[in-house]
Amino acid sequence: MAVVETRDLTKVFKEGQLGAVNHVNLETREGEFLVFLGPSGSGKTTLLRMIAGLETPTSGEILIGGQVVNDLSPRERRIAMVFQSYALYPHLSVYKNIAFPLKAQNVKKELHKEKVEWAASLLGIGALLDRKPRELSGGERQRVALARAIVREPAVFLLDEPLSNLDAKLRASAREELERFHRRVGTTTIYVTHDQVEAMAMGDRVMVLNKGVVRQLGTPTDVYDNPADTFVATFLGSPPMNLAELGDVIVGFRPEHFRPAPTISDAAVPFRFKVENIEYLGSEWIVSGTLVGEKLEGKKVFSRLSSAQNLQLGCMYDFAVPQSYLKFFDRSSEKRVAPRVVSWH
Amino acid sequence: MALASNKIKSIGAAQSPLLGAAMFSPAVLYILLLVGGPFFLAIFYAFSDARIGNAEMHFVGLENFRSILQSPSFRVAIRNSFIFTICSQIVVTVGANILAISLEKTFRGRGLIRFLILLPWVAPIALGAIGWKWILDSIYSVITWALVAVHIYKPFSAPMWLGEPRLAIASVLLVHSWRLMPFSTVILLAGRTAIPKDIPEAAAVDGAGFWRTQLQIVIPMMRPIISVAVLFGLIFTFTDMTVVYILTAGGPFDSTQTLPSLAFALGIQGSDLAAGAAISLFLVPLLVIIAYFMLRVAHRAEVN
Numbered sequence: 001m002a003v004v005e006t007r008d009l010t011k012v013f014k015e016g017q018l019g020a021v022n023h024v025n026l027e028t029r030e031g032e033f034l035v036f037l038g039p040s041g042s043g044k045t046t047l048l049r050m051i052a053g054l055e056t057p058t059s060g061e062i063l064i065g066g067q068v069v070n071d072l073s074p075r076e077r078r079i080a081m082v083f084q085s086y087a088l089y090p091h092l093s094v095y096k097n098i099a100f101p102l103k104a105q106n107v108k109k110e111l112h113k114e115k116v117e118w119a120a121s122l123l124g125i126g127a128l129l130d131r132k133p134r135e136l137s138g139g140e141r142q143r144v145a146l147a148r149a150i151v152r153e154p155a156v157f158l159l160d161e162p163l164s165n166l167d168a169k170l171r172a173s174a175r176e177e178l179e180r181f182h183r184r185v186g187t188t189t190i191y192v193t194h195d196q197v198e199a200m201a202m203g204d205r206v207m208v209l210n211k212g213v214v215r216q217l218g219t220p221t222d223v224y225d226n227p228a229d230t231f232v233a234t235f236l237g238s239p240p241m242n243l244a245e246l247g248d249v250i251v252g253f254r255p256e257h258f259r260p261a262p263t264i265s266d267a268a269v270p271f272r273f274k275v276e277n278i279e280y281l282g283s284e285w286i287v288s289g290t291l292v293g294e295k296l297e298g299k300k301v302f303s304r305l306s307s308a309q310n311l312q313l314g315c316m317y318d319f320a321v322p323q324s325y326l327k328f329f330d331r332s333s334e335k336r337v338a339p340r341v342v343s344w345h
Numbered sequence: 346m347a348l349a350s351n352k353i354k355s356i357g358a359a360q361s362p363l364l365g366a367a368m369f370s371p372a373v374l375y376i377l378l379l380v381g382g383p384f385f386l387a388i389f390y391a392f393s394d395a396r397i398g399n400a401e402m403h404f405v406g407l408e409n410f411r412s413i414l415q416s417p418s419f420r421v422a423i424r425n426s427f428i429f430t431i432c433s434q435i436v437v438t439v440g441a442n443i444l445a446i447s448l449e450k451t452f453r454g455r456g457l458i459r460f461l462i463l464l465p466w467v468a469p470i471a472l473g474a475i476g477w478k479w480i481l482d483s484i485y486s487v488i489t490w491a492l493v494a495v496h497i498y499k500p501f502s503a504p505m506w507l508g509e510p511r512l513a514i515a516s517v518l519l520v521h522s523w524r525l526m527p528f529s530t531v532i533l534l535a536g537r538t539a540i541p542k543d544i545p546e547a548a549a550v551d552g553a554g555f556w557r558t559q560l561q562i563v564i565p566m567m568r569p570i571i572s573v574a575v576l577f578g579l580i581f582t583f584t585d586m587t588v589v590y591i592l593t594a595g596g597p598f599d600s601t602q603t604l605p606s607l608a609f610a611l612g613i614q615g616s617d618l619a620a621g622a623a624i625s626l627f628l629v630p631l632l633v634i635i636a637y638f639m640l641r642v643a644h645r646a647e648v649n
Contacts, residue, residue, distance in 0.1 A: 052550055053549075053550075054546050054549065054550070073549070074546075074549045074550045074552075075549065075550070075551075075552035075553070075554070079550065080550065080551075081547070081550045083543045083546070083547055084543070085541060085543050087541065087543035087544050087546065087547035089544065089547075089548075089562055089566070090566060091565045091566055091568070100548070100551055100553070100561075101551040101552050103557075103561075104548070104551050104552035104553040104554075104557055105552040148551070152551075152552070
């Protein structure tokens with residue numbers, strides 16, 4: 001029995017308009033860390049809010065622990081949610097913030113102290129219990145929000161972009177902390193983000209959404225190496241996958257597989273590549289330029305290299321992509337299709 | 346270049362002490378002439394035997410205070426001032442919270458209802474009070490008419506809303522609450538919209554129902570804004586004499602007299618300026634306390 005399940009879940013905000021979420025079917029696995037990934041407006045937050053009970057579905061069903069919860073209020077769903085802003089209660093101390101769900105669910109008063117201290121120690125905020133939220137740093141607020149979520153031992157955690165308010169440096173450590181936290185408590189977690197790095201790093205599985213439609217659901221390696229369509233192919237990876245239209249197929253290859261021909265020993269497709277821009281990013285180089293050749297003349301592509309010191313701006317080089325790394329998509333549906341022979345020139 | 350030199354000049358002008366003083370002086374003049382002047386005049390009169398139409402005046406020490414403290418009407422007036430002020434604030438704060446909660450969500454006709462609720466505030470207080478005087482009139486009252494029509498009272502035996510001391514106090518209280526409700530509601534509505542939507546949602550997910558969310562999260566978060574509304578309401582009610590003056594003129598038998606209305610009745614209508622001044626000075630300590638809290642709230646708002 002899945003912890004969270006959705007059947008044909010749809011949300012239409014304004015009649016006659018395209019749905020914010022369209023026919024989503026989803027089954028979480030026990031204890032997994034599932035990430036909803038998509039650009040803004042992709043419906044990922046709406047989907048999460050429907051699971052939480054903060055938004056009413058237009059049609060479809062939501063099941064938690066095998067029970068249809070469409071008509072249940074958030075409090076009856078045994079879920080915990082961490083908001084983007086953390087939504088701590090500013091007038092209450094950290095202790096009272098964490099104890100609030102216990103109070104709201106009529107847990108016996110004698111148990112509060114023990115449970116709050118357990119949650120606080122789990123997140124290492126035992127020393128902050130008397131403070132008010134405004135006296136805390138961003139990272140500490142996140143921990144309080146997590147403690148408030150864990151304290152009532154929910155069946156599911158819902159996290160709505162909890163890292164987006166943190167600065168870049170803090171974000172990496174907060175991410176690691178979240179992962180460690182999840183490993184320790186083992187509760188099924190749904191995590192919403194627009195950041196592909198977060199999704200790849202944290203997710204056991206990633207569900208890629210666009211315009212309210214599930215484009216792909218799979219492990220991070222799955223969605224990166226075997227994208228289901230051109231949207232997933234270009235949304236993941238930075239720079240995105242290079243796509244080239246050839247007849248009725250679209251051929252894609254990742255920038256890290258587009259390399260100088262001499263470095264490739266396998267069967268490969270050769271290209272003439274004119275270098276137009278070189279960016280040095282410390283551990284790697286991003287080289288962009290255009291292809292030279294009849295069919296793909298002028299096509300803009302990216303290459304990611306560990307070293308580009310011998311490349312010169314404005315010069316032409318022989319580049320190639322190993323055959324096995326080519327991805328094929330149908331041109332009209334943009335869905336992934338089986339590898340086929342195409343004429344490049 | 347011309348622009349740059351202009352700018353420098355204007356910065357220089359803003360720093361000149363003369364300009365600062367000139368900009369500041371209307372406010373100072375206003376306070377000195379229209380607030381300070383009458384205030385010191387009142388203190389001066391309160392220790393004298395000044396009467397309207399009599400140019401002679403003598404210093405009488407605390408005589409005025411001694412005599413008003415012994416007067417039963419004064420004690421009733423001070424009691425009424427507190428009853429009206431405190432009770433109306435309780436009614437208004439509870440009512441305005443309920444109104445603000447019900448007007449927060451969007452529904453058809455919300456704009457019209459918000460406008461109607463604001464009307465008592467934008468209409469001149471005298472007009473509103475005259476309207477209520479008719480509504481509560483001993484002969485023409487629509488309330489009495491309605492109660493008779495549904496056979497709760499027999500004709501001619503219905504209560505005299507403004508003619509019996511207890512009912513008159515309740516009536517004045519009602520009109521004060523009616524008058525202040527819109528102001529409070531608008532302030533509280535603004536306070537509500539300032540609370541991020543996440544917070545009540547987090548409370549809902551945490552398992553709180555409607556009442557717990559309101560009473561333990563939203564309303565406590567609005568404490569600063571509620572105190573602003575209450576402090577303003579206290580001042581408006583405590584210093585108001587229009588409502589009492591129009592509805593009951595302090596009657597029956599001085600039972601609805603308040604400090605301002607009694608001061609007006611004795612000092613202006615009764616020509617005893619000295620007694621009127623002495624009575625109105627009793628307003629000062631309370632207003633000073635309220636002003637202190639208002640400044641504290643304002644300061645906190647500035648800091649945050």
